[in-house]
């Protein structure tokens with residue numbers, strides 16, 4: 001089984017994330033996609049980042065009953081800050097019969113040479129890249145492990161959603177219904193800090 005890992009803070013998850021995840025699970029050779037929720041990095045200020053388990057819960061709500069997608073908290077128990085190469089080494093050991101690939105936006109691919117042990121990543125794993133506006137992926141686009149995918153793009157960010165919630169505007173349809181309903185009845189993202 002080939003699993004695509006889609007890393008993010010998902011603060012909160014929105015339909016832009018889920019469209020990419022579902023596209024990768026249904027229109028590539030990936031069998032499953034895991035949305036891997038990044039825990040709070042103790043080296044970074046917490047500010048507007050919701051608690052790890054709240055974000056995980058919202059990802060689960062957003063996925064609903066889609067059997068091809070899964071929310072993963074695998075990084076919560078790994079040393080922080082977590083580096084993708086270490087998380088992958090851990091996953092390979094834990095699930096030796098599975099193949100893990102990475103899913104990332106062109107913006108991330110453009111700076112992958114700054115990631116810890118990026119050569120190891122590119123040697124051992126396929127990378128599925130979806131285009132993002134203004135991203136120059138050219139440096140690595142030709143790499144044999146890199147697959148550029150034409151997934152639909154939505155101009156939605158978690159930053160925008162948090163801003164809407166903070167200022168009392170509706171996020172209906174920007175997030176899945178279940179996430180919308182949860183956010184409506186919660187104080188998450190309603191105030192700064």
Ligand code: ATP
Pocket residue numbers: 007008009010011016017020104105107108132153154155156157158159160
């Ligand atoms: P923020 O606005 O807080 O930076 P974000 O919406 O960009 O958040 P992240 O959780 O940081 O979300 O993103 C996880 C991954 O999803 C990142 O690799 C990011 O490039 C990608 N992503 C974010 N928004 C979209 C979108 N609208 N369409 C496709 N991919 C997206």
